[in-house]
Amino acid sequence: MxxxxxxxxxxxxxxxxxxxxxxxxxxxxxxxxxxxxxxxxxxxxxxxxxxxxxxxxxxxxxxxxxxxxxxxxxxxxxxxxxxxxxxxxxxxxxxxxxxxxxxxxxxxxxxxxxxxxxxxxxxxxxxxxxxxxxxxxxxxxxxxxxxxxxxxxxxxxxxxxxxxxxxxxxxxxxxxxxxxxxxxxxxxxxxxxxxxxxxxxxxxxxxxxxxxxxxxxxxxxxxxxxxxxxxxxEEGWVELPDKKLQEVYATSQYHLRINATRWSMPVGLFPTHWEGRYFGFDEMFMFRGLASSGHFGVARRVPEFRRSHLDAAQQRAHRYFGKSGGAAHFVWETVEVPGVEGAPPGFWLEHIFHMSTIACCANDFYRYTGDRDYLQQTGYPLLRACAEFFRVHAINEDASGRIYVGKCTDLERLGAARENAYMTSCGAINTLNAAADAAVVLAEDKELAGEWRRLADGLRRFLPNDGEKYIPYPGCPDKSVAVFSGIFPFPALPQDDPLQRRALDDFLAVAETAGNMYPVGTAVCAWYASWMAIVYARLGDGDAALALLSKAAAATGCFSEIFEIYETGHHPWFTTAEGSFVQAINELLVQDGRVGAAMPSSWDHVAFKLPGLNGKIITAQN
The missing domain is CATH 2.70.98.50 (putative glycoside hydrolase family protein from bacillus halodurans)
Known part of the structure; x- marks a missing residue:
């Protein structure tokens, strides 16, 4: 090509x-x-x-x-x-x-x-x-x-x-x-x-x-x-009937590979892209694009990088005169030296959902590969430490029995100090359950795993809603892509949850005015369009997912490269969005080992080699 x-x-x-x-x-x-x-x-x-x-x-x-x-x-x-x-x-x-x-x-x-x-x-x-x-x-x-x-x-x-x-x-x-x-x-x-x-x-x-x-x-x-x-x-590939989607997919895959450093994956190895620093949040989107494509040798760098920084993250959470806990609090913008915060001062330092995305990478690699040694040495130490962060540092339980995540920064467009924020809470639920599942596999931390599940159930019961649908945080007047988070990036809720489905429909009705990471522009950015496409793919609606991906593909640069926001020229060659676009295409074809779960009705000639679960590879030819 x-x-x-x-x-x-x-x-x-x-x-x-x-x-x-x-x-x-x-x-x-x-x-x-x-x-x-x-x-x-x-x-x-x-x-x-x-x-x-x-x-x-x-x-x-x-x-x-x-x-x-x-x-x-x-x-x-x-x-x-x-x-x-x-x-x-x-x-x-x-x-x-x-x-x-x-x-x-x-x-x-x-x-x-x-x-x-x-x-x-x-x-x-x-x-x-x-x-x-x-x-x-x-x-x-x-x-x-x-x-x-x-x-x-x-x-x-x-x-x-x-x-x-x-x-x-x-x-x-x-x-x-x-x-x-x-x-x-x-x-x-x-x-x-x-x-x-x-x-x-x-x-x-x-x-x-x-x-x-x-x-x-x-x-x-x-x-x-x-x-x-x-x-x-040869590790993984797709052949699509849509030329433009194939171009965007190929360009995204190319840039994801040349962007993967020996440490992990920055949002771009350019001075303009946060000086090539590593975000525990953004890493997950790139990781999932690569892992869902079968590129495990490169994708594995993400959880291994976080494992190499785990001691520093645990020190950041609590280590004082010989006393320490098991929780980990990773810095927001990571450099290669463990524990060094690369971000400038700002309310983004109160993000905590990156402990959830780090846990997602740790867990997803095990789900794809079934590698028990990896789970023992890398995956579970990360899952345990991130779950403990939420249990010890973030989750509150009041006298009435209400369980909720305390004030933090959720998506930055929603402002600072948001209590019981929906996206952060879904991330905590998913982290706690994934850690508990891994504990069962390894026969470790039985009592702690039970407490993790109790907290996850409590958070789910008290997720913010207005009686009809989930909302970004209690009393929120704004619309946000955050309400998609119970399905992706954090599969924390049943896919038939009626409040979740109504939240999706409510956002889509105004997506053009709230579809960018920053309060600029009048269109849905490619990252958010890909994010929403993954959700619709997981709900089995391949046609809705394809429509979103086609819009994303139309708003790309001269070589089908994805911008953070094309409309305003923000951050060309933006790997976070590239990872989500690639994952969305892959999940139209294969999800959790299921073939064609969201195949668009207009696609009649598709070929691919993509991973299932537990080390399986699925190949389909025209």
Whole structure:
């Protein structure tokens, strides 16, 4: 599949340069095959970043590893262009026509298993091809030449030292301009020129042997890239009868994979996307997209990351002079260092439903795989600690026997200090029951599991409602997608609960005015549309789910990429929504091992390979 965009197409869409990467390295390629320093939708400016390479101040921003520009020397402005993405293999290609008539054909990809960016450029007409790489940053030093290695040292969250190579398969000349100042103010530009009509540059970070790259060449590395991606796609795939849905699905799957770091999954490995920090809330949506696709090797990183931070989360909940409890309170925005809060001050720090989404990932991985060793070592410790957080720190029981979750921040659009909030309460119910189920499997914590179930039953009895339907919190005058939460993301209620069904209908009647994460716009954002589609799929209404997904697919960027809010340009390449879109498509086809539970009536030719439960794989061919 090739997804293309021309200059004329982009006039009516929100153009954003295409990301390439591998979960460690992240960069964006524009329609000139370059990284021109200009701002696009969502304030995105092309830049090279590395997962986990941060400064140690403020909100732990990512270190910027600069950017490159390239093209025919003296050609003038780009007057026409076409750019394409091959989401199956992570290849970005473009043809650019310049003011003087010359054309540049570019092909770029980042190896999936190594920090090597391959850049093939073919120039028509006379004149030199020029490639410049500029590295600017604070508390940074860089010395050396691209062909033999640029040595860098960064004083950040750790002491980062490494080497950047830029080697070419054709003769080149290289110049360097060092404008660096005192006190670690780095500003260096390397300029590479070639008179060859075709050249391939290999830009490698740290794990590079230049001679090996040159020996393999573009074709050899491309073959390796295709093999790696083929292995990944063999884990799970779908073939849909709707071309646009297939494009959005493929682009979302591609970006979810290159966004998955060795730690977990940020909402985007870009400075504009909360500096690539990790949200325990958003992780679940990405995890479920990947897990429901059979990509368990990548999806597993999410619960394992949270397990590695469990001790710090338990210390945050209660550890004082040798006394501690079993509860865990994870920070809201996580960095790679356990226990460090990356979020700026704000009422979002009073969220607690991320303990529920962390528990969902822990539980869902076991349900999909049936891996008892995983449950013992990773899943249950997380489930137990999150359930204990709600039991000890969040749930209240008054003299009348009413059981409810105390004041916290629920969805931010609903404001601060909401007592008995519906979504948070559904998350607590699901967490308590999942922990109790796991305790039974492992024959542990019998008495505690009984208390978890009692509290879950009590919370369910006192969920906020107006006598006809569930509402976001007691007395709430607003409409919110939160009322979908008893079915998804937290399967806390029976699917035939009449108050839940009426709450869904009530929200859909006004969804256009309340369908964004922020109080902006007049449409339903792709994330919320996908969220609602999952709910309707679970209710067996595939046609309603498909209608929502089709609306979401129509509001995407030039390469079918999902925005947090396309209408306003908020956060292109938003992985939280990508995960939900992928999961929604998958659940039309397979739910809890049931095939075709919500198959849309208009779909007659569908093929897929998707997971069931307990390690089963389900394959269907046309």
């Amino acid at each position: 090739i997804i293309s965009c021309t200059r004329r197409d982009a006039e009516n869409r929100r153009y954003v340069p295409l990301p390439i990467g591998n979960g460690d390295l992240s960069l964006q390629i524009d329609y000139c095959g370059s990284m021109e320093p200009r701002e696009y939708s969502g304030h995105m400016t092309p830049v090279i970043c590395r997962a986990g390479v941060r400064y140690d101040f403020g909100s732990r921003p990512l270190v910027r590893f600069g950017a490159f520009q390239c093209g025919p020397e003296g050609a003038g402005e780009a007057v026409d262009w076409e750019q394409s993405l091959d989401p199956c293999y992570g290849i970005v290609a473009s043809t650019t026509t310049y003011a003087d008539g010359r054309q540049l054909q570019a092909s770029s990809f980042c190896l999936l298993d190594r920090n090597v960016v391959v850049l093939r450029r073919r120039l028509s007409g006379q004149g030199d091809f020029v490639f410049t790489y500029t590295l600017k940053g604070r508390r940074m030093r860089a010395t050396g030449m691209p062909g033999t290695g640029i040595e860098y040292h960064i004083d950040g969250q750790s002491q980062y030292r490494g080497t950047i190579f830029i080697v070419a398969d054709q003769p080149v000349t290289t110049e360097v301009e060092d404008r660096s100042g005192p006190l670690g103010d780095c500003d260096v530009t390397w300029t590479i020129r070639s008179s060859a009509p075709e050249i391939t540059l290999f830009m490698a970070f740290d794990d590079c042997v230049p001679a090996q790259l040159l020996a393999l060449g573009y074709d050899g590395l491309l073959a390796e890239q295709r093999r790696l991606w083929d292995e990944y796609w």
